Amino acid sequence: MSGEQEDQSEHGEGLERRYRRLLCILPKRYREARAEELLSVLMETSAQGRRWPEVRETLSLARLGMRVRMGGESGGVLVDTRAGAMARAVGIAGSMLLAFIGAISLAQLMGNLMRPPGLVVWTYWHPFAWKIADGHPYNLALERTIWRSAVPAGWLLVLALLALGWWQVARVSALALFLVSAYLTVDTVTILREETVLAGVVTAALFAVRGVHARPARLAGSVAFAAVLGSAYWAFKLHSGPELKAVMALQAWGATDDTHALAMAAAAVVAVGVVARRSVVWPVALAVVAVAALGPVLVRAAVHPDYEGSNLVPLSFLAAALVLVAGVAVVRDRLAARRGRPPVPIG
Amino acid sequence: MSSSSSRTEQTFQILTALVDGPLHGYGIIQEVGRLSDGRTRLRVGTLYGALDRLSGEGLLVLDREETVSGRLRRYYRLTDAGAQVLAEDAERIARQAAVALERLKKRGAPRASLGGTA
Numbered sequence: 001m002s003g004e005q006e007d008q009s010e011h012g013e014g015l016e017r018r019y020r021r022l023l024c025i026l027p028k029r030y031r032e033a034r035a036e037e038l039l040s041v042l043m044e045t046s047a048q049g050r051r052w053p054e055v056r057e058t059l060s061l062a063r064l065g066m067r068v069r070m071g072g073e074s075g076g077v078l079v080d081t082r083a084g085a086m087a088r089a090v091g092i093a094g095s096m097l098l099a100f101i102g103a104i105s106l107a108q109l110m111g112n113l114m115r116p117p118g119l120v121v122w123t124y125w126h127p128f129a130w131k132i133a134d135g136h137p138y139n140l141a142l143e144r145t146i147w148r149s150a151v152p153a154g155w156l157l158v159l160a161l162l163a164l165g166w167w168q169v170a171r172v173s174a175l176a177l178f179l180v181s182a183y184l185t186v187d188t189v190t191i192l193r194e195e196t197v198l199a200g201v202v203t204a205a206l207f208a209v210r211g212v213h214a215r216p217a218r219l220a221g222s223v224a225f226a227a228v229l230g231s232a233y234w235a236f237k238l239h240s241g242p243e244l245k246a247v248m249a250l251q252a253w254g255a256t257d258d259t260h261a262l263a264m265a266a267a268a269v270v271a272v273g274v275v276a277r278r279s280v281v282w283p284v285a286l287a288v289v290a291v292a293a294l295g296p297v298l299v300r301a302a303v304h305p306d307y308e309g310s311n312l313v314p315l316s317f318l319a320a321a322l323v324l325v326a327g328v329a330v331v332r333d334r335l336a337a338r339r340g341r342p343p344v345p346i347g
Numbered sequence: 348m349s350s351s352s353s354r355t356e357q358t359f360q361i362l363t364a365l366v367d368g369p370l371h372g373y374g375i376i377q378e379v380g381r382l383s384d385g386r387t388r389l390r391v392g393t394l395y396g397a398l399d400r401l402s403g404e405g406l407l408v409l410d411r412e413e414t415v416s417g418r419l420r421r422y423y424r425l426t427d428a429g430a431q432v433l434a435e436d437a438e439r440i441a442r443q444a445a446v447a448l449e450r451l452k453k454r455g456a457p458r459a460s461l462g463g464t465a
Contacts, residue, residue: 034395040418041372041391060392067396 014051016043022053025065027081070210082281084213087205089285092162092217094202095174096224097289099159101195102152103232109150111236151180152195156228158206163221167206167214174203201292261314269321276329287326294319358397359440360387362406362425362433369410369422372398398423406432 019042023035042057069083154177161170178199185196276283294315301312357379364370364378376389401407406429410422425433 036419037372037421038391038395040420041376041394043418044373045376045391057390057392060390062392064392064396068399 012043015046015053018051018053019043022058022061025062027065027069027083030068066208067210070208070213081213084209084211085281086285086288087208088213088217089281090205090288091202091209092220092224093282093285094198094205094289094292095155095159095162095170096220096228097293098152098155098195098199098202099224099228100231102155103228104235106150106153107232107236151177151184152199155199156225159221159225159228162217163225165214165216165218167209171203171206174199174206178203195293197296198289198292201288262317265314265318265321268318269325272322273325276325280326280329280333283322283326283329287322290319290322357387357389357393358401359433359436361389361394361397361401362429362436365407365423365425366430366433369424371420371422373420375423401429405429 016039019039020035023031023038026035026038038061042053045057046054069081070087154173158170158174158177161167161173178196181196181199272283272286298312298316298319360379360382361375363382364375370378372391372394376391376394379387379389398407402409402423405426407423407425410424412419412421414420
């Protein structure tokens, strides 16, 4: 073999090794079925003397990997994949949370508008705390407030569309809501305070869901839809009734009594931990939603500690504990797979 | 929207490449390049995404496997359903092209640019 041929063979081996490594971007099941065939085509299409994979080829493989992981056709068969199930769970859980936040906020605003005086402000980092301000809220800033409160309530529509299984319309609606919300936010601090980051993550998840995962979320969607509407009605009626006292009792969440709030967060984490014994999908999805929803608030509190004016320990605990539970579930699942145990169910 | 109207140009070219007989992945990429006069260069990820989708729709099937110089080759074949869908797509595109050419002729576009001979 001449020196030039040896050099080319060395380049070829290096390229093959790099392509083989790149193919790890594909799910294991797909790789087992197709890796040798793909590698053969990749090597045949590569120019002589090439040492590194082409950027465009890399991007196309990344797109294929994403598609297959999200439940696209694999060898002509629609596959139920874990990543696809997680994206679906993030989309559904995130839409529920956003619908809840938006509908409650709008209901309270409407309550204020219809029964002046009195301004009740609700924020999700104080989920059960109502602030009652003195004075009349009607001023020039009100119009902007109405829009900011009305737009997120549109997530209720997304939730309904997911329950019906109209994923394409739900995706477009979510994107529109996200863009309008982002447009309505004034600055980066507001983006961190409002649910813009969560809306972005949920929109991305909805767009990522493909194949068998884009099926109707009938039970979860309808129950959540009814629960959100019920809560919104309750919040709307609350302004004049004695129930306000009951709500005031829950003010402990993140505001005054950490023990009460921490107990509620711990109960939620234990419930997620029980689910995690069966499947990693929902615990991971809830951790993603929690981080997307609470992360910006915690960052903002760290940057502007005086602004928040409340104790965020329970929320920090909730987010961290959910991430921990999800992490443990994933590690446990991986170890079980290595030991050759039957895979944990996806759903 | 019908499935045929939403089919992409690349998918159309892949189905066309398989009309003359089964081809393996690299063969499809080469044939599509030839059919498009080098304008289309299919990426491997794009090709296999399309092959997965078309297999799912029953428009093509795996014909055979062989190993050449230690490399695995899988040949894909157009099914009857695939041929029928391709024929429908081709007729639709031909009708649209005919309308476009007719209108361009009325507008007085140069003959050479319409694909005619001088």
